[in-house]
Amino acid sequence: MEPVKIEAVQELINRFANKEVYIHLETTNGSYASHFDEKFFNAGAFIRNAKVEYELGKIIGDPPSRVGLKLGSLGWIYAQGITHYELDDHGRLLMAGHDHQGKLAVSLQISETPFE
Amino acid sequence: MIEKESHVLVVFPHPDDEAFGVSGTIASHIKSGTGVTYACLTLGQMGRNLGNPPFATRESLPEIRKKELKAAANAMGLTDLRMMGLRDKTVEFEDDEKMVEMMQSLITETNPSLVITFYPDYCVHPDHEATARAVVRAVHRMDESTRPKLHCVAFANNTGEGLGEPDVINDVKEVMDIKLNAMRAHISQTAWILEDLEKRLGENDPEAIQWVTQERFFKYRFDQGYE
Numbered sequence A: 001m002e003p004v005k006i007e008a009v010q011e012l013i014n015r016f017a018n019k020e021v022y023i024h025l026e027t028t029n030g031s032y033a034s035h036f037d038e039k040f041f042n043a044g045a046f047i048r049n050a051k052v053e054y055e056l057g058k059i060i061g062d063p064p065s066r067v068g069l070k071l072g073s074l075g076w077i078y079a080q081g082i083t084h085y086e087l088d089d090h091g092r093l094l095m096a097g098h099d100h101q102g103k104l105a106v107s108l109q110i111s112e113t114p115f116e
Numbered sequence B: 001m002i003e004k005e006s007h008v009l010v011v012f013p014h015p016d017d018e019a020f021g022v023s024g025t026i027a028s029h030i031k032s033g034t035g036v037t038y039a040c041l042t043l044g045q046m047g048r049n050l051g052n053p054p055f056a057t058r059e060s061l062p063e064i065r066k067k068e069l070k071a072a073a074n075a076m077g078l079t080d081l082r083m084m085g086l087r088d089k090t091v092e093f094e095d096d097e098k099m100v101e102m103m104q105s106l107i108t109e110t111n112p113s114l115v116i117t118f119y120p121d122y123c124v125h126p127d128h129e130a131t132a133r134a135v136v137r138a139v140h141r142m143d144e145s146t147r148p149k150l151h152c153v154a155f156a157n158n159t160g161e162g163l164g165e166p167d168v169i170n171d172v173k174e175v176m177d178i179k180l181n182a183m184r185a186h187i188s189q190t191a192w193i194l195e196d197l198e199k200r201l202g203e204n205d206p207e208a209i210q211w212v213t214q215e216r217f218f219k220y221r222f223d224q225g226y227e
């Protein structure tokens, strides 16, 4: 993965617009957050292989950036805290936010084929 | 002295669970000629340590962790490694009975005299809890006369209050290097912990020494639910 470059990521997001794609979306503090700090309110969410079609996708803001996908008149997908991206060897757009310790905090991935 | 077994079955959900808690015990059994089966339910696909700059992605991590798991098995001399194909962080959402059946078939096939897993309600991660419940249920449902021993790892903050002192403390000093190598095999997820641990070992920190020379287990108390 490499640090987000807005124009490059925007160009990749555009490539997946207006076709059926599979989405991986995840936010996490890790399962141990409340073990190490009992006052910590641990929340997160995970979707893998949601099949959607977006008409418009944008990446905005100096990294950590925000990415939003507009699903026509149906709805939205967004993620914030995106620091890194990669177009992997399966042609999937992987975007992720890693915190200062190198731990993944958020990930948003777009693929034309289902994730494993 | 670790009690001699005819076969040991270890069941944990994540690659690296075995390294921290029980790799010394596994290595000791293997050294004394006892067969050990390790069933690892997931590939730790949701591990968070990906680095910054990242050395892996969400999608490449499982392959890395699979290699690390095999390397850890090698370090311990373990040849019967089962990767059970579940997904990290989803174990508790699987069908409970299907999970019990998975454990039953592992027990039937390997016929262990000792089963090692986590202690339900005292193992923090939801995957640990779900794994522990399934193993406890499978063993509980066996006829008391044929039940293997069930040794459980507990590390929740309230373990002392709830369970008291461990029932079994294995001295693994002799295989300490193997234990450290098993932990090192999972380097993608353990780099930070190991760096700290090795520094503390260098300073002869008693807590760190205890961590790599002793492994603690609670015998499961079958009057505590999970039938």
Ligand SMILES: [Zn+2]
Pocket (backbone or CB within 6 Å): B013, B014, B016, B017, B125, B128
């Ligand atoms: Zn674990």
